[in-house]
Amino acid sequence: MKFSRSEAGVTHVLVTGGAGYIGSHATLRLLKDSYRVTIVDNLSRGNIGAVKVLQELFPEPGRLQFIYADLGDAKAVNKIFSENAFDAVMHFAAVAYVGESTLDPLKYYHNITSNTLVVLEAMAAHNVNTLIYSSTCATYGEPEKMPITEETPQNPINPYGKAKKIYFNVIGSDPDGRLGEAPRPELREHGRISGACFDAARGITNGLKVRGTDYKTPDGTCIRDYIDVTDLVDAHVKALENAKPGHLGIYNVGTGKGRSVKEFVEACKKATGEPIKVEYLPRRPGDYAEVFSDPSKILRELKWSAQFTDLEKSLQVAWKWQKSHRDGYGSTKALF
Template sequence: MLSFSRARSQGRNTRPLTGGMDYLEPKRKTNVMGRVILVVSLTALCIIMLKHAPSFTSPTAFSRSEEGVTHVLVTGGAGYIGSHAALRLLKDSYRVTIVDNLSRGNLGAVKVLQGLFPEPGRLQFIYADLGDAKAVEKIFSENAFDAVMHFAAVAYVGESTLDPLKYYHNITSNTLVVLEAVARHKVKKLIYSSTCATYGEPEKMPIVEVTPQVPINPYGKAKKMAEDMILDFSKNSDMAVMILRYFNVIGSDPEGRLGEAPKPELREHGRISGACFDAARGVIPGLQVKGTDYKTGDGTCVRDYIDVTDLVDAHVKALEKAKPKNVGIYNVGTGKGRSVKEFVEACKKATGVDIKVDFLPRRPGDYAEVYSDPAKILRDLNWSARFTNLQESLELVPYFSFDSTLLSPCLSSGSASIFDFVCLFWSQYVVVRRIFAWDDGASFRSVIAAGWLRGHGDVGDDR
């Protein structure tokens, strides 16, 4: 695509001369006609997109409490884990509101959920940033939430060492905004998505809930600070609190409806599972294993890999078991530590591809070994991991990712507004200008295809 654009650019700079005359006027007319066609086509596309957008239902169904119906706010519900949690909640007949700013989440996941649960009063999506206190207050004042599952967070250890302030703002500061709204509106239950990164690099394995928390990277530090705020608030509150510290998440919806879909620019920071499958599909030339000199069995990091389906099950059980004025803190893992090399071998077997592996120096902020003792969550919540075979869990991962580069953040809940139309039209214009030059004579079908994908969150390769 880039080489195509360059070739066209060079063509435009070559002025066609005949007999010393420069015939530019006819080309200018063609350009005008091309622009008219594009404007008309983009207008039509925006109308189609707004018509089919996830506008969901009238907000009145969500603004009142209803006996027998539990309304759960899922922050970050367009993301990898949050979307799977929303799917499970909807399957279990909960009412769900997803709030996401789509910076890491994917509108395609929301549209999948809307297609599966189109009934009135089941699901709504709100495009908002949790750092905007006024927007968050408006969301809480217009909706009757019984519980909050707070997933929204940037979550890459490597990235956190490069841009720590982003992590303190996005995780710690935004959690404070949510917590203040929860307190003002007296929400009964809060399920907080935390991480084993808060433990740092403990001296003893496996990790139990009372293992000292000494995080060694900004991601873990930001999460621990958020935990501390929640715990301090809970001391003088009737709210039921559950804090789930989970380990390395892998897998996807067994029916292939949802999956991990990192944006292309974030792949270098992403989870090893995504990198393995990218390498198997040829999206990247191979897999980079960072660090082979750790004090572990084979020199690579050891992690506890938890399937996303099991993880979501733990969240739902935590929601069901949460009691007023009580705080529950649980590790969510399999209790088994597997090395990165073991993971790579399992991925090769699951995909049937002999993935190329490059061994590189350590990544800043990583720790040698971490795996859980899940005894407490088994005892209190009757939860244990079911998908404990790495290869079997990886075989559930479908070969797809949402095309996040073609999704627009303009759409929100409620009926379409003039703002939505202008926002969509401009985003379409930017995409077309970026892919096609105005005077390239790009085919009408190509423009339609670009807009159709943008409007429908189609499943495809997001290279």
């Protein structure tokens, strides 16, 4: 089968961490846009179930390839590049929980920094010159001015941000109900707030724990810029389509609006229709009070802006997937 993407000059994309939450959604979008994709994932955080869903959606030979490998294994990574002609790399593979990073910082420095270097060395050795690197707002730390721009000094305050050194907090799921977020049970305490809300709504946990109510914000809880995963992967694909040789583009990917944790919890209660019990606790190490973006640069240069900006609606979509996949990717009953 012939694969062409003449307007962008890209055919075959390596998606690291493509079995994870964001990586799988990015892979879905790339495949829908007629790219050829190879996923590399060690499944330490990702789900083979997500890969199976993608393989069922795109069964044509040569469209999607999955390779089980660890990016820390330079020999394995070099072999992958030797056996495949990649035109670009979309790099999502990383451990990605702020709380966990403060408990095990060395894991984060090794996983994010060292493993990324292995990928970069393989790219250089095999003349693959296009990299879309998925970062995090945690690199900015505690900015003095809001909203943050691409020129805001990066002063991370936790090991995750220090290792990543630019998207914001991710929510939602595939609007057609094919993919969602299914974090490993042992990592629930470190996971995203949306997952914690859904776990409380489903009775998996006995309530939601909100850490920190004394920040210098209007209601005392942290303020974040919540971006729908569909918008996030659209921004990554726009960056891929507009990649130019020798050009480094850094873009903040967000809605441009901050929402507090208390606001988020209320939206989650409405989206799920469940009376979520909330327990307020002291601050968690490594958290910062407020961060939200000014996405005007990516609008100006890549013509991208967030489209799914209704927080409650994004959570409703994600909640439908959660309800129909009570065992994560182990259950496939659909409500869509």
